[in-house]
Amino acid sequence: MAFEYxxxxxxxxxxxxxxxxxxxxxxxxxxFAVDQLGDIVFLELPEVGDAVEKGEKFxxxxxxxxxxxxxxxxxxxxxxxxxxxxxxxxxxxxxxxxEGWLIKVRVDDPADLxxxxxxxxxxxxxxxx
Numbered sequence: 703m704a705f706e707y708x709x710x711x712x713x714x715x716x717x718x719x720x721x722x723x724x725x726x727x728x729x730x731x732x733x734f735a736v737d738q739l740g741d742i743v744f745l746e747l748p749e750v751g752d753a754v755e756k757g758e759k760f761x762x763x764x765x766x767x768x769x770x771x772x773x774x775x776x777x778x779x780x781x782x783x784x785x786x787x788x789x790x791x792x793x794x795x796x797x798x799x800x801e802g803w804l805i806k807v808r809v810d811d812p813a814d815l816x817x818x819x820x821x822x823x824x825x826x827x828x829x830x831x
Contacts, residue, residue, distance in 0.1 A: 705733040707825045708799055712775060712818035715827060719799070720775040720815055727776050727815075730803040731763065734828045736795045739765035745791040747772075747805055752780045754807055756814045761804070763791070772804065776814040782806040 711719040717735035721728040736742070744764035754760045754774040761772040783805050787794060794802045819827065 705737065705825075705828075706799065707732070707821040709821045711799070711821060712815045713821065713824035714773060714775050714818060715824075716771075716773045717828075718773055718775055720818065721799075721803075722809065722812060722815060725809050725812070726781065727778070727807045727809050728803045729760075729775060729805050729807060730798055731772065731794070732824070732828075733798045735770075736798050736802075739763065739767060739770065741766045742791045742794050745788050745794070745804075747783045747788055748780050750780050750783055754778060754780060754805075763794070774807070775818055776807055776809045777811065778807040778809040780805050781808050 711721050713719050717732050719730055719732055742763060742765045747761045756774055756777045758774055759771040760774045763770050763772060784803055
């Protein structure tokens, strides 16, 4: 199955993505990760105002198959959480790069994403798995 990997995103090898617009990073998990997880039943996200650290856990996503940590691609402060998704986590699969975003973070340093993967690098990695 072919998945989309939008070029305007930066990717982590742990399957999170970030879309940086100004100083706000929209963070979610990739279509590949959603597919690997299967039916998502629970989502735990931080609160608005919480600090997140690059490379550190900011929440969890639970499916019928597994519980996975969500890792932040940036350091900063949570400015928005996708609360409707917490109430209906099964909708994460509908549009992971659009309505399925998880949190928005005011980034301390945009250079945090300098070592993230490009769309083509991420695609090579997951298709080689």
